[in-house]
Every structure is written in structure tokens, then in C-alpha cells.
Amino acid sequence: MWKWCCVNSTKMNDNCCDTVTKIQSYEGHESISCPYESQYQNSLKYICRGTRPSTCLQQALITSDTKSNGRFTLDDDKVLGTFTVTINNLTQNDSGSYLCGIHRNSELDIFTLVELEVQATNLYVNYAYKATHQCIVGCAIMVWGLISAVVLEILSKLPLKVFLFVCLFVCCVFRFRISKDVLHITCLKLWSCCFKIKCQKSPSTKKMI
Incomplete structure (x- = not known):
């Protein structure tokens, strides 16, 4: 469940939400979705790393104005009222806290806190899957070869x-x-x-x- 908290980004007030959204993922890529109310459709959206709202906008990884920044892309769906930040080439080093922020010019900025946990890709599982696939293909070829040999033997007689x-x-x-x-x-x-x-x-x- 998402819960927004209001923080004045112009003051050193780093008290943020008590509610935390936790995301578990594997190395590769991951998307962080941040829903918002319809009244903030045209507001600036951004995301930063850490738990300090007072410096979040200044240290934003990406904003709705830039859309793309290195490994980060931001897509703002104003119909659904959700902006989504996708992190490509995700590694375990990307684990940690993130703040989804909405900037309001004359009011307090609002944030949601996200905890991202990135786990290493299970190489053993990938190897086992590839080995099983190769085994199935090899067995199918062998069976087809045996059937073909039997058919040819019958036809030759x-x-x-x-x-x-x-x-x-x-x-x-x-x-x-x-x-x-x-x-x-x-x-x-x-x-x-x-x-x-x-x-x-x-x-x-x-x-x-």
C-alpha cells in the first residue's frame, strides 16, 4: 500500500514516511511504480536514492523532464496516475532506499519510500535449464534418428x-x-x-x- 508524506524540500527536514514499499528483484532490470493523485498530473516527478527528502530533488537520478538518464528511464502515465522508473543493468549495488517525489511549487513536496533488494542471478538454475533443454533436444534428435532408421530398414525389404x-x-x-x-x-x-x-x-x- 502506498502512502505519501509531505516534506518541505527547502528546509533540512529529513523525516519521511513510516510506510515502506519493499521490492525484491534479480540482477537485470526492475521498474519502480509510483502512483499519484490526478491533481498532480502536470507536476514534476522525480526519484532519488537515499532517505533524505531535503536534498532529493537536487540529487534526483531522473525527473519527468529528462525522461532518460543513463540506466534510468521515467515514464509518466497520466491516465493511470502512475509514473514508473525503470533501472536497466540492475546489480546488487543498486539495492537500498529510494524516494519517489512529486514537486509542488507553493506547497510541501510529497514522497513515497521504496526499499529495493537486488539478489544475484542464480547461475546454477540457468545452467540447469540450459542443460535440460539441450538434453531434450538431443533425445528428440536421437529418437527421430532411430525411427528413421527403422522405417528405412522396413522399406528396404x-x-x-x-x-x-x-x-x-x-x-x-x-x-x-x-x-x-x-x-x-x-x-x-x-x-x-x-x-x-x-x-x-x-x-x-x-x-x-
């Missing part, structure tokens, strides 16, 4: 006519992306060749040009 008939059947099923008329004539000729049956042109077959 079949009579020539039966073998040609199997080829004909595959041709007719997959059609090799050729036209229907050409396929019909080709299948009839192969059938005649295999079984010495006289080809008769189907009435529905169009004359080939």
Missing part, C-alpha cells in the same frame, strides 16, 4: 512396387504444392507404372496446356 506405392501415397497426401490437375495426372501415371493398369483420364481433369 519391401518389393519395388510396394515401395513405389508408398512414395505415390506420400506424394498424393502432401501434393508437393503442385496444382490439382498436375497431381491427378501424375498419380495416375505412377499408379499405372506400378501396377500395369491403364490410365484413364478423369472427366473432371482439365486439359493441360
